[in-house]
């Protein structure tokens with residue numbers, strides 16, 4: 314079957330990216346200008362490293378975190394850790410305490426039970442947001458993967474309060490039938506204050 318999934322899979326192989334997911338970040342960045350040359354980027358749920366490769370290509374310095382190991386990439390410092398754990402934040406702090414961009418493409422192990430996968434994805438996204446709140450510079454950018462479902466609206470409502478520009482976006486490289494969608498937040502905190510309920 315020759316669908317988009319195959320297309321990006323083979324394109325990644327041919328062009329030397331470790332994942333088809335690399336094209337999602339390329340497309341998101343082309344549309345929203347998340348990463349620029351010289352930026353410090355924190356990549357959560359980074360393995361096998363496609364997003365980190367793209368960030369380095371764009372001229373960023375990267376700190377990457379994942380439960381799974383990741384083969385080295387020049388320009389990337391890797392932390393093997395769980396983004397829901399306090400000790401992982403401690404490891405990040407040892408390297409750098411502020412970033413221009415926080416990315417999170419972390420996914421739970423898919424069970425196929427839609428509600429459970431959604432719930433686990435929300436837990437990861439909330440953990441990523443906690444990290445973003447601590448580590449983003451004022452004006453910084455945040456991209457996080459979410460699986461659609463009952464809790465999404467409430468979680469996104471909370472995220473939105475903290476950014477000047479906010480949008481939900483599914484890049485063309487996301488599989489057509491996928492439940493995934495990305496929250497894009499630009500212009501963190503800084504001059505404007507997070508809105509109260």
Ligand SMILES: C[S@@+](CC[C@H](N)C(=O)[O-])C[C@H]1O[C@@H](n2cnc3c(N)ncnc32)[C@H](O)[C@@H]1O
Nearest residue numbers: 332334358361362363364380395396418419420
């Ligand atoms: C879809 S992959 C990321 C692909 C990556 N963006 C790329 O382009 O290569 C999702 C990753 O999230 C990681 N992950 C899931 N739960 C995590 C957690 N609690 N802490 C850290 N990483 C986690 C998984 O180990 C997996 O490597």
